[in-house]
Amino acid sequence: MGSGGNAVPKRPTLLDVADRAGVSRATASLVVRKSPLVSASTRERVEAAMAELGYVYNAGAARMRAAQSRTVGVVVPNLTNPFFAVLLAGMESVFETEGLAVIFANSNESLDKQSGFLRRMREHAADGVIVCPCEGTDLRLVEDAAAWSLPLVQALRYVPGTGSDYAGIDYRAGMREATERLIGLGHRRILFVSGNRRHSAQADRLAGFQEAMSARRLDADAVIHLPLTHGAAREAAAAIAAGPDRPSAVICFNDVVALGLHRGFLDLGLTLGRDISLAGFDNVAEAALVLPGLTSVATKPFSVGENAARLLLRRIGEPAAPVSRLIEPTEFVARESVGPAGPALDRSSDLL
Structure with a gap:
């Protein structure tokens, strides 16, 4: 018996698959890479040819060829x-x-x-x-x-x-519009509760708030910085609500902070939208689930x-x-947590 009897069978190639299926090699390649660009009938023919020939897609080799x-x-x-x-x-x-x-x-x-x-x-x-x-x-x-x-x-x-x-x-335009909405409802003492991290998103939101406040000659420096957690915001609610000059409205860096304040203000017996207005930013799913619903900015x-x-x-x-x-x-999303400012809540309304 000659040595040729023990030769290892040639492994089928993608070109063999393409020839068997009656398509181009490029089309066969799209099929093995699960591309949505191939029709269902063509995909079935190529996959049938792969099964008949025993072709196995070598992802490692393909990666080396594509350098990806x-x-x-x-x-x-x-x-x-x-x-x-x-x-x-x-x-x-x-x-x-x-x-x-x-x-x-x-x-x-x-x-x-x-x-x-x-x-x-x-x-x-x-x-x-x-x-x-x-x-x-x-x-x-x-x-x-x-x-x-x-x-x-x-x-x-x-x-x-x-x-x-x-x-x-x-972010800048979104925060500016939200602040302008609060001003339009008669709020003048508006507090921005920012995060305690310094990055572009924080800078842009702060700039939007300050632009809106400065345009109406209101206090653009009414800003506090908190860790961006529910717990830190809930704990801060009492300090924000205390005193005769508490803000009539609070707007937050994001909904995480706003939801923490939401719970904190309710713990204090305040009615959101009446005793104090509250707005968040990002419009996460929970904003629509809490009661009263949290006004926010969809992003x-x-x-x-x-x-x-x-x-x-x-x-x-x-x-x-x-x-x-x-x-x-x-997009500004109005819900029940924001309402108009009353005279008892904002005694500085005569400034404008």
Whole structure:
């Protein structure tokens, strides 16, 4: 018996599958990569040919050929905030249709955690990353990514002075409109409860509040800073409500803080919308579930997530494309927690 009798059978190739199915190699490739661009009948023919020939898709080899890992990384500063869960769902809805695996991470506002995650993404040859920069992030975020040839998109927050793609929200306009709505209801002593973190989202919301207040010659410095937790806000409610000059309305950095104050004011026996008005920002699902309903500013985090994912896919496919910024508008959502100011609540109304 000649040695040829023990030869290892030739493994079927993708070209063999394409020939058997009567399609091009490119079409067969789309089928194995689960692309939605292929019709159902064509997909069935190609899959039948794969089964007949015993073809097995080698993801590792394909990755080497394409020089892509089909993996992207996403890091956000606070996964306990329901807002970020909706944001991530928007991103995943886009990446899933492209067959990309997504690795999520929580920086917890830690530069070390954020930097460590980005290094791991580089080491594992991720195709790109989306970053919501934590407090203290500087220009090196974008500079390092560029040096590593790692496509990067900033989302929700941005580092001033950096030239990278960005998907965000018009926080400034949203906070300005919400403050103007309160002024329009007769409120003059309006308190802005801000977060205790320093980043672009905080700066933009603060700027919107101060612009609206300054335009009506009201106290634009009526601002306090709290940790962005339900507990810290609930605890602060008594101090905010105490004294003869308490604000007639409170507007918050986000709904986490507003919901904490909501509970805190109710604990004190105050009626929201009558004794004191309260507004949040982000319009999370809980804003419509509490009683009375929490007035808020809708920010469309799902759409922002979709935008960020599309920007990253574009950057991966076109590394030299011009920098793009996609900014979602906001929408004021009125509920029962806000009402008109009465004379007893706001004795400075004669200023205007």
